[in-house]
Amino acid sequence: MLDAVLTELAEHGYDGLTMDAVAARAGAHRATVYRRWGDVGGLLADVLDAAGEDDWQPPDTGSLEGDLAALNHEIQDALTAQPPIMAALIAASFRSEKADHAQRRLWEDRYARCEAVVGRAAERGELPPRTDARRLLIAATAPLYHQLVLLRTPPDPDLPGQAARAASLAAAAGAFTGPPPAGDA
Amino acid sequence: MLDAVLTELAEHGYDGLTMDAVAARAGAHRATVYRRWGDVGGLLADVLDAAGEDDWQPPDTGSLEGDLAALNHEIQDALTAQPPIMAALIAASFRSEKADHAQRRLWEDRYARCEAVVGRAAERGELPPRTDARRLLIAATAPLYHQLVLLRTPPDPDLPGQAARAASLAAAAGAFTGPPPAGDA
Numbered sequence: 001m002l003d004a005v006l007t008e009l010a011e012h013g014y015d016g017l018t019m020d021a022v023a024a025r026a027g028a029h030r031a032t033v034y035r036r037w038g039d040v041g042g043l044l045a046d047v048l049d050a051a052g053e054d055d056w057q058p059p060d061t062g063s064l065e066g067d068l069a070a071l072n073h074e075i076q077d078a079l080t081a082q083p084p085i086m087a088a089l090i091a092a093s094f095r096s097e098k099a100d101h102a103q104r105r106l107w108e109d110r111y112a113r114c115e116a117v118v119g120r121a122a123e124r125g126e127l128p129p130r131t132d133a134r135r136l137l138i139a140a141t142a143p144l145y146h147q148l149v150l151l152r153t154p155p156d157p158d159l160p161g162q163a164a165r166a167a168s169l170a171a172a173a174g175a176f177t178g179p180p181p182a183g184d185a
Numbered sequence: 186m187l188d189a190v191l192t193e194l195a196e197h198g199y200d201g202l203t204m205d206a207v208a209a210r211a212g213a214h215r216a217t218v219y220r221r222w223g224d225v226g227g228l229l230a231d232v233l234d235a236a237g238e239d240d241w242q243p244p245d246t247g248s249l250e251g252d253l254a255a256l257n258h259e260i261q262d263a264l265t266a267q268p269p270i271m272a273a274l275i276a277a278s279f280r281s282e283k284a285d286h287a288q289r290r291l292w293e294d295r296y297a298r299c300e301a302v303v304g305r306a307a308e309r310g311e312l313p314p315r316t317d318a319r320r321l322l323i324a325a326t327a328p329l330y331h332q333l334v335l336l337r338t339p340p341d342p343d344l345p346g347q348a349a350r351a352a353s354l355a356a357a358a359g360a361f362t363g364p365p366p367a368g369d370a
Contacts, residue, residue: 015280090335094276095200100337107336135191141349142331143323150275150330151292166324166352166360172356175351184213 001026001033002050005043010083014092019043027169039054039081041096048089048102063155065122068140071114075141079148080155111137121171128174136176140167186211186218187235190228195268199277204228225279233287234304243299249306250353256299257345260326264342265332275334289370296322306356313359321361325352 004026008017017040023033037043059070077087093103111134118133143163147153170176189211193202202225208218222228244255263271278288296319305320328348332338355361 034205091279094279104337111320135347138328138331139324139348140334142327144333146323146330150334152289162320162360163324166301166355169358169360170351170355173354175347175354 001028001043001046005047006085009044009047009088010085011091014040014095015090017043017092039096040090041092041098044089044092044099045056046103048099048106052106052109056113060117060120063124064117064126064171065126065164067117067121068164068167069161071117072141072144072164075144076148076155076160079144079150087149126168127171128177130177130180131171132176132178136167136171139170139176140164186228187232190232191270194229194232194273194277195270198273198331199225199280202228202277224281226277226283227269227275229281229284230287233284233291237291237294241295241298243302245302246306248309249302249311249356250349252306253304253349253352254303256308257326257329257349259328261333261340261345261356264329272334289362311353313354313362315362316356317361317363321352321356323363324355325349 001022004022005017008021008025012021019033019037019040020030022028022040022043023030026033033043037046042151059067060069061070061075089099089103093100114137115133118127118131118136122131142161143166144159147159148155186207189207189282193206195205197238204218204225205215206221207213207225207228208215211218212341218228222231244252245295246252246255274283274284274288278285299322300318303312303316303321306312325348328351332344333340
């Protein structure tokens with residue numbers, strides 16, 4: 001069923017995605033599909049939740065910049081894949097509240113897993129104390145999303161590495177350190 | 186007419202935006218509206234193109250980090266304004282090719298104007314030689330768009346300044362310098 005949703009979404013986009021077409025493609029009864037998923041947003045939310053139920057782990061290359069560059073390459077590949085599943089799911093998140101919430105759950109889960117990259121870098125002594133993992137990860141990955149999803153510039157093979165390097169340099173310079181813990185003042 | 190589009194868009198979103206409602210609100214003849222703009226995408230493209238025909242200039246605070254922080258505050262304010270005009274226009278750019286192209290023209294124009302910020306910083310000696318203005322500007326502003334438009338996190342009053350500081354530190358460390366000009370090798 002979820003494969004049928006992805007195929008329909010890739011072929012027709014959100015506007016062409018219908019419960020009936022998904023049911024037909026999956027060989028399921030219309031009534032069953034409506035009862036279980038309610039609407040297209042429910043189907044998309046299940047697709048997104050299922051995507052999060054994998055054992056994906058962030059790259060482990062031995063350096064912060066290397067890990068972030070490898071991560072950014074994965075993001076660029078996903079955002080420019082054909083058929084454009086990830087791009088279609090992001091677009092759908094502007095249309096359906098259920099898809100929006102599921103998309104946010106998926107990103108939250110992915111960023112949480114990526115915090116391991118920052119933890120390893122801290123253990124290797126690559127980062128100043130109290131570096132905020134999430135802020136660093138957002139800074140490293142945001143240019144990819146901004147260029148490919150919003151500005152819609154053609155993919156630039158140098159961008160994943162450049163964005164990783166910029167975030168690593170900023171992190172080393174203390175851009176993502178938080179205030180000292182309470183009591184230190 | 187363009188005010189009527191914005192009001193309808195803010196009140197009803199893209200899905201509720203119709204040529205007839207815009208014509209009625211503007212007190213215009215339906216036939217005139219259809220003849221001139223063709224469809225909702227045409228109306229939105231005109232709104233976006235009109236938004237670019239202003240004399241907006243980027244902030245000039247005397248420092249790179251200050252300029253980028255002020256710029257990011259403007260972006261955060263625009264993205265979180267009520268009614269959510271900018272957010273609705275970005276969402277519409279996923280639906281209409283005309284709106285998409287106009288949104289891209291507007292961003293291109295804005296980023297081109299912002300290159301003055303980087304030019305001034307270079308003149309003040311704040312940047313290494315051959316710093317790429319566009320890459321620096323994208324790095325500075327992307328976290329705002331990523332957090333507010335895609336991740337849809339609540340606005341963080343510290344984010345504009347933090348993103349500006351991270352990009353400034355990365356720029357000073359040489360993150361956005363290009364290769365030497367041909368002939369120097």
